[in-house]
Amino acid sequence: MGSLWHPFSDMGAVETAGEFVLARGEGVRVWDTAGERYLDATAGLWFTNVGHGRSELAEAAAEQMRTLAAYSTFGDYATEPTLRLADRLEAIAPVPGSKVFFTSGGSDSIDTAAKMARRYWVEQGRPEKTVLVSRSKAYHGMHYAGTALAGIPGNREGYGELVPDGTAQVGWDSAEDLRSTIEQIGADRVAAFFCEPVIGAGGVYAPPEGYLTEVRKICTEHDILFVADEVVTGFGRIGGAWFASSRFGLEPDLVTTAKGLTSGYAPMGAVLVAPRVWETFFRPGAGVWFRHGYTYSGHATAAAVALANLDLIEREGLVQEAARLEQTLARVLAPLAGHERVTEVRSGVGAVAALQLETPAAAMQFAVRVRDFGVATRACGAGAIQVSPAFVMTDEEAQELADRFREALDAPVQAEPA
Ligand code: PLP
Secondary structure (H helix, E strand, O other), X not given: OOOOOOOOOOHHHHHHHOOOOEEEEEEOEEEEOOOOEEEEOOHHHXXXXXXXXXXXXXXXXXXXXXXXXXXXXXXXXOOHHHHHHHHHHHHHOOOOOOXXXXXXXXXXXXXXXXXXXXXXXXXXXXXXXXXXXXXXXXOOOOOHHHHHOOOOOOOOOOOOOXXXXXXXXXXXXXXXXXXXXXXXXXXXXXXXXXXXXXXXXOOOEOOOOOHHHHHHHHHHHOOOEEEEEOOOOOOOOOOOOOOHHHHOOOOXXXXXXXXXXXXXXXXXXXXXXXXXXXXXXXXXXXXXXXXXXXXXXXXXXXXXXXXXXXXXXXXXXHHHHHHHHHHHHHHHHHHHHHOOOEEEEEOOOOOOXXXXXXXXXXXXXXXXXXXXXXXXXXXXXXXXXXXOOOXXXXXXXXXXXXXXXXXXXXXXXXXXXX
């Protein structure tokens, strides 16, 4: 019996079945401690976008650690990589002139955006605008605000009321539902709408045609902040642009990011704040304090890794490679839609896809079984199998992934333990 309490786990089941321990990674492959090799279908957990084993990133981290590993950026303190990274993010942000608030990960970014949104309205003299709206199927991390915004069944239950006066949820694919919900609550009570441009952990759902433009418009009309949660979709994952917001022509008020910022080589997140919002906080002489931040906000080593990661993405044209993978994944996975165990294949927007199986239990079991066929992945949403590889996955490797999925789908289903 090990000492590790695994996140997102059925603790009893892990205790019985044991752990799957990984030892090494290279490109789109990982090896377990027994030396078995696996295609990494998820890129860690939607983050190793440049692939495993990139020594450039290890060197950037080591060099910064030897120079100044980290210093907090509270008050007027800063470090050079932190400043350089903020400028670099401003240059690629969906809204020009954005300011960058650093965090330690995606859940931090979400709670930062939630507090910024509520505080924005306080500073605007409208403190009654407190309600945060999210969508069914949404995943916005695991801190208090993010959990309260969850649209994945079960993720919110078991903790009591998380955010008093509070939160509301709308159907993931209906702009009309957003409009009527806002009108029901009263636009004068709604602070912000949180929206993953492409739903990730909820099972990989692309927005219906025109949906994002419409919900952005509804937020503008009702004076509600639009928060694009780009923790998964940011930094090229949706292909053709640094951010899904740019690809879809959105101008979010706040953009939450993490994961692909460092390709997971160091834990780091950031909130990109459009001028409309930050100007309210930065009024000279107004003495507005934002008493919020983290010990590791702007961590110098993480920032150095992020800079090296962005260099690498640019040098290797990986944002374009993600657009290639969009096509490739759609092509190689499409034939699996005909398999008797697959009810739907979702693909075609970015380097993300999902195989929908009949039940959550079937997907959980398949995610373990497919390891016997050389693939590491996981179940997400309600019965989906996640596909979100590193952008360096070749067309041949993508085909190999689809072939291995098919072999595992064809294999006899093991009986559920009684
Ligand atoms: N938002 C989205 C869309 C995510 O997918 C995730 C994590 O998967 C988060 C927020 C939370 O990020 P983290 O797990 O780094 O806290």
